[in-house]
Amino acid sequence: MSATYLMPTYLRQPISFTRGSGSWLYTRDETPYLDALTGIAVCGLGHCHPQVTDAIQQQAATLVHTSNLFGIDWQERAGEALCNAAQMDSVFFANSGAEANEAALKLARLYAHQQGFKRPKVIVMEQSFHGRTLLSLSATANPKAREGFYTLDDDFIRVPFGDIAAIEQAAHDYEDICAVFVEPIQGEGGLNTASNGFSYLEQIQAVCNTHNWLFMLDEVQTGNGRTGKYFAYQHSSARPDVLTTAKGLGNGFPVGACMVRGRANGLFGAGSHGSTYGGTPLASRVVHSVYDVLANSDIMKNAVTEGQFIRDGMVDAFGEYGVSSRGAGMMIGIALPEDMDCSNLVDRARDEQKLIINVTGAHVIRLLPPLNMSRDESSQVVERLVNLLKPSF
Numbered sequence: 001m002s003a004t005y006l007m008p009t010y011l012r013q014p015i016s017f018t019r020g021s022g023s024w025l026y027t028r029d030e031t032p033y034l035d036a037l038t039g040i041a042v043c044g045l046g047h048c049h050p051q052v053t054d055a056i057q058q059q060a061a062t063l064v065h066t067s068n069l070f071g072i073d074w075q076e077r078a079g080e081a082l083c084n085a086a087q088m089d090s091v092f093f094a095n096s097g098a099e100a101n102e103a104a105l106k107l108a109r110l111y112a113h114q115q116g117f118k119r120p121k122v123i124v125m126e127q128s129f130h131g132r133t134l135l136s137l138s139a140t141a142n143p144k145a146r147e148g149f150y151t152l153d154d155d156f157i158r159v160p161f162g163d164i165a166a167i168e169q170a171a172h173d174y175e176d177i178c179a180v181f182v183e184p185i186q187g188e189g190g191l192n193t194a195s196n197g198f199s200y201l202e203q204i205q206a207v208c209n210t211h212n213w214l215f216m217l218d219e220v221q222t223g224n225g226r227t228g229k230y231f232a233y234q235h236s237s238a239r240p241d242v243l244t245t246a247k248g249l250g251n252g253f254p255v256g257a258c259m260v261r262g263r264a265n266g267l268f269g270a271g272s273h274g275s276t277y278g279g280t281p282l283a284s285r286v287v288h289s290v291y292d293v294l295a296n297s298d299i300m301k302n303a304v305t306e307g308q309f310i311r312d313g314m315v316d317a318f319g320e321y322g323v324s325s326r327g328a329g330m331m332i333g334i335a336l337p338e339d340m341d342c343s344n345l346v347d348r349a350r351d352e353q354k355l356i357i358n359v360t361g362a363h364v365i366r367l368l369p370p371l372n373m374s375r376d377e378s379s380q381v382v383e384r385l386v387n388l389l390k391p392s393f
């Protein structure tokens with residue numbers, strides 16, 4: 001396969017897959033690889049889930065696209081299902097996580113505009129990742145992703161993740177804040193959880209309510225069952241005003257969603273936002289089929305038990321050497337000792353163990369397996385990781 005005509009925006013691994021089924025990816029010669037990454041938290045139901053494949057096939061043969069100039073029955077149905085699952089009032093369908101976040105950040109501006117702000121600011125976190133459109137990139141912390149793009153830094157205030165006092169301090173220091181935008185667990189930034197877990201979200205919501213700011217959650221990665229609840233915020237009693245998601249929403253079909261509730265509902269009117277492809281009959285039917293599988297199965301429960309099994313297995317094997325685990329459900333971080341050289345772990349896992357993983361934040365193995373992984377498969381994840389790491393201890 002030649003990559004000559006592709007812009008080199010990705011450091012690609014020297015392998016490609018031609019087929020996927022459940023937790024497994026296959027090369028052209030049918031070598032199976034155990035997929036503990038699912039396209040970075042995308043194929044939560046596993047590769048080519050039969051119900052989702054069926055929905056794609058049927059809708060592709062019926063009607064792919066009309067336009068948002070017309071009613072779209074499947075968009076109505078997907079919207080109702082998703083808003084009920086998320087406890088939100090209404091939804092805008094986009095095509096990616098960055099676009100869903102762009103919608104959220106535009107909503108924050110509209111909200112501020114209604115209150116007479118000229119150049120409102122949104123509080124975001126250190127180590128955050130929100131996407132690569134210009135505004136979502138400006139909200140993102142990663143210096144490598146931002147370099148050279150003249151990000152809109154005046155529009156954001158950055159505080160340490162998990163530090164509620166820093167948000168309170170910002171409220172004291174600035175007059176023109178309109179929202180807080182945060183990931184419940186930081187995915188790209190190192191699988192970081194707040195020290196007080198999901199109660200951090202309740203604390204943020206309380207500050208937002210005090211100051212009349214929007215409380216906005218980026219659940220692009222944590223949503224759609226990934227952490228064992230439909231949305232990660234449901235581990236707490238907090239409720240966002242704005243909620244974005246993508247990734248697992250289409251199980252590999254490109255789609256994103258920005259949902260609103262209460263004071264954020266009704267900010268967008270006709271013409272104030274849009275997308276040619278947002279919520280096509282095909283995309284919407286896929287969203288509905290993923291919802292149907294998640295809502296009518298034990299898959300989220302499975303994500304909790306198998307996620308814990310993998311975490312426990314790794315800590316049992318290497319806890320005495322300082323290895324610890326973090327995350328929730330099937331969003332798993334295995335933190336290795338900081339002085340350990342992890343630079344070739346991804347390649348060795350793939351080539352020696354036929355296991356697909358990711359390493360983030362320099363020394364954290366990031367696992368995002370299918371939510372419906374079987375016990376045999378999660379045992380294999382642990383076994384292959386133990387084989388991989390054993391020589392290092």
Ligand SMILES: Cc1ncc(COP(=O)(O)O)c(C=O)c1O
Pocket residue numbers: 040096097098099101129130131132183187188218219220221246247
């Ligand atoms: C939390 C979060 N927000 C936004 C994005 C961007 O999503 P997309 O790549 O679909 O634009 C990502 C992608 O990794 C993400 O993890």
